[in-house]
Amino acid sequence: MLVLPTTKDLIKQAKESGKSVRETKKLVQKNKELSKKVTSKLSKDELDNLPIATQDELRGFLESVEKKEYQNAPDVLKIATLNDELKSLLNHNNNANVFITKSTAGHISQNRKGQYNQALRMEEKLEIPQIINEAKTAYTGGGDGFVIPFADKINKDKMNLIVLNSDEKGNFLITTKKVKSILNAKSEEELKSDFESGKINIDEFMKNLKNNAKTHDIENYTISTTLREHYYNPLIAYNKNDKGFRVDFAISEYSEKILTRLEQFLQKDSKKLEKYEWCFSKLIKNIDNIYIPYFDSEMQSERKFYPNFIFWFKNRENGEYKIIFVDPKGLKIEINPRGKIKGFESIYKDKEFLYRDKKIRVYLFYYNKDIIKFYRFEKYKKSSVSNIMSNII
Numbered sequence: 001m002l003v004l005p006t007t008k009d010l011i012k013q014a015k016e017s018g019k020s021v022r023e024t025k026k027l028v029q030k031n032k033e034l035s036k037k038v039t040s041k042l043s044k045d046e047l048d049n050l051p052i053a054t055q056d057e058l059r060g061f062l063e064s065v066e067k068k069e070y071q072n073a074p075d076v077l078k079i080a081t082l083n084d085e086l087k088s089l090l091n092h093n094n095n096a097n098v099f100i101t102k103s104t105a106g107h108i109s110q111n112r113k114g115q116y117n118q119a120l121r122m123e124e125k126l127e128i129p130q131i132i133n134e135a136k137t138a139y140t141g142g143g144d145g146f147v148i149p150f151a152d153k154i155n156k157d158k159m160n161l162i163v164l165n166s167d168e169k170g171n172f173l174i175t176t177k178k179v180k181s182i183l184n185a186k187s188e189e190e191l192k193s194d195f196e197s198g199k200i201n202i203d204e205f206m207k208n209l210k211n212n213a214k215t216h217d218i219e220n221y222t223i224s225t226t227l228r229e230h231y232y233n234p235l236i237a238y239n240k241n242d243k244g245f246r247v248d249f250a251i252s253e254y255s256e257k258i259l260t261r262l263e264q265f266l267q268k269d270s271k272k273l274e275k276y277e278w279c280f281s282k283l284i285k286n287i288d289n290i291y292i293p294y295f296d297s298e299m300q301s302e303r304k305f306y307p308n309f310i311f312w313f314k315n316r317e318n319g320e321y322k323i324i325f326v327d328p329k330g331l332k333i334e335i336n337p338r339g340k341i342k343g344f345e346s347i348y349k350d351k352e353f354l355y356r357d358k359k360i361r362v363y364l365f366y367y368n369k370d371i372i373k374f375y376r377f378e379k380y381k382k383s384s385v386s387n388i389m390s391n392i393i
Contacts, residue, residue, distance in 0.1 A: 042076075044169050044170075047078075047097055047099075047169065047171055048095050048097065050078045050097070051078070052078050052079060052080060052081070052129070053077050053078060053079055053129075055126055055129075057077070058077065058079060058125075058126060058129070059122070059126060060072075060073075061073050061074070061077050061100075061105065062105055062109075062122065062125055063122075065102060065105040065106050065109060066109050066110060066111065068111075070102060073102050073105070074102070075101060075102050076099050076100070076101050076102070077099065077100050077101075078097055078098070078099050079098055079099070079100055079128065079129045079132070079174075080097075080098040080128075080129045080132040080133055081095060081096060081097050081098060082096035082098065082132070082172070083132075083133060083134075083135070085135075085136055085137075086132075086135055086136075086137075086138060089137060089138060090138060090146060095170075096170060096171060096172060097171040097172070098129075098132055098164065098171070098172045098173075098174060099171060099172070099173050099174070100173070100174055101173060104173060104174065104175050107175060108120070108125075108175055108176045108177070113177065113178075117178065118177045118178045118179070119178065120160055120176050120177075120178055121154075124152070124160055125176070127150070128162055128174070128176070131148060131150050131162060132148065132162065135148045138164065146163070146164045147161050147162070147163055147164075148161070148162040148164070149161050149162075150162070152178065158178050158179065159178070159179055160176065160177075160178055161176060161177050161178075161179060162174055162176055163175045163176065163177070257328060257367075258308075258309070258326065258328040258367045258385065261367075261384065261385045262385050264385075265385040265386060265389065269386070269389075272389065272393055273313075273389070273393065275315060275316050275317060275393075276313045276314060276315060276316065276393070277313075277314045277316060278311065278312060278313045278314070279311075279312055280309055280310065280311040280312070281309070281310055282308060282309055283306045283307060283308060283309065283310055290306075290310060291304040291305060291306050292304070292305040292306075292307070292325070292340060292343050292344050292347070292364070293305070293343055293347075294336075294339050294340045294342060294343025294344070295339060295342070295343065296336055296339055297336065297339055305340040305343060305344075307325035307326060307327040307364065308326065308327050308328055309325070309326045309327075309328070310323065310324070310325055310326075311323070311324040311326065313392060313393075318358075319358045320358050320359045320360070320361075321355060321358060321359070321360040321361070322360070322361050322362075322363065322392050323360060323361070323362045323363070324362075324363045324364075324365065324388070324392060325344075325362070325363065325364045325365070326364075326365050326366075326367055326388065327364075327365075327366050327367070328366075328367040328368075337366060337377075338376075338377060341364065341377050341380055344364045347362075348362040348363075348364070363391065363392060364380060365380060365381070365382045365388050365391070366380055366381050366382070367382055367383075367385075367388065368381050368382070368383065
């Protein structure tokens with residue numbers, strides 16, 4: 001974010017450049033006027049010409065907002081510009097300035113974010129300009145912004161996120177939050193391996209084993225460590241050629257139900273899956289190039305069906321694969337389920353594919369506990385995770 005120069009600094013700069021008293025007064029007056037504006041009221045040239053705040057200026061700005069001494073803080077502070085790699089990645093050809101506003105600084109303050117354990121420490125906030133300057137890539141988040149993650153050096157169970165939200169002038173306003181890392185918990189097998197190899201002692205083993213019951217967040221859903229072992233949660237790089245790019249990682253109510261049932265299945269019947277290596281992921285509309293084409297009879301057009309989840313199973317003995325699409329929305333809510341099934345059948349029904357001489361079978365199931373008839377397509381409707389698994393193991 002940017003901060004305007006102080007009057008003292010401006011006068012000093014004017015003297016050094018040989019400007020007259022009259023010219024200096026005009027510069028001081030213009031600077032005062034600019035300091036009262038926010039980015040939406042500044043022209044592109046004015047934004048580009050604002051100097052980047054020093055670390056001391058950023059600290060003073062954040063401390064003033066934290067203490068609610070708003071009169072001592074400018075409305076907007078410029079803290080960085082995107083480097084060439086990020087501009088290329090995000091398809092920005094012009095200067096891409098990064099700002100923090102007084103309003104945003106209040107939103108991410110300890111007073112507000114602290115109550116949710118999402119506040120960055122002051123030293124972490126002061127790292128943000130350097131993190132942005134050195135970032136090689138950005139990732140998509142659950143909203144419209146781009147995310148640059150960086151580590152919490154004190155708490156390894158946490159991760160810091162810088163969220164860049166673009167404005168109409170091609171600049172970015174940042175916000176931040178601290179989230180749980182879903183990557184740090186270890187399975188019981190990993191802990192045993194660490195103990196047996198001498199990496200951890202018995203006390204550390206027991207402590208971590210207790211922590212093995214931790215939960216981890218996938219956006220708005222909390223996933224257990226057991227299920228996390230199989231959840232593929234990629235960070236998706238922004239596609240600079242897709243200007244209509246949007247992402248939704250959110251786990252819906254319907255998806256949450258099947259994840260809960262899947263955890264319960266693993267607690268009781270995990271041995272049924274021992275002969276498989278397996279993982280699953282949430283399919284992201286407009287991002288994953290994995291979908292089922294179908295004809296929408298209501299819209300009279302070709303469309304793409306993105307089931308909520310995809311599962312991969314690889315038989316440990318023969319190396320054969322099974323790919324399962326699972327859509328957990330209720331059939332009363334689902335749009336044109338029969339058209340989607342017909343689209344699936346036109347590609348996959350009774351067919352086997354080969355990958356490196358290994359067979360691949362593809363399945364589609366609607367996870368649905370509603371007691372309703374699904375004429376001609378009953379085999380696609382499953383009322384439990386056990387029903388789904390019994391068809392593939």
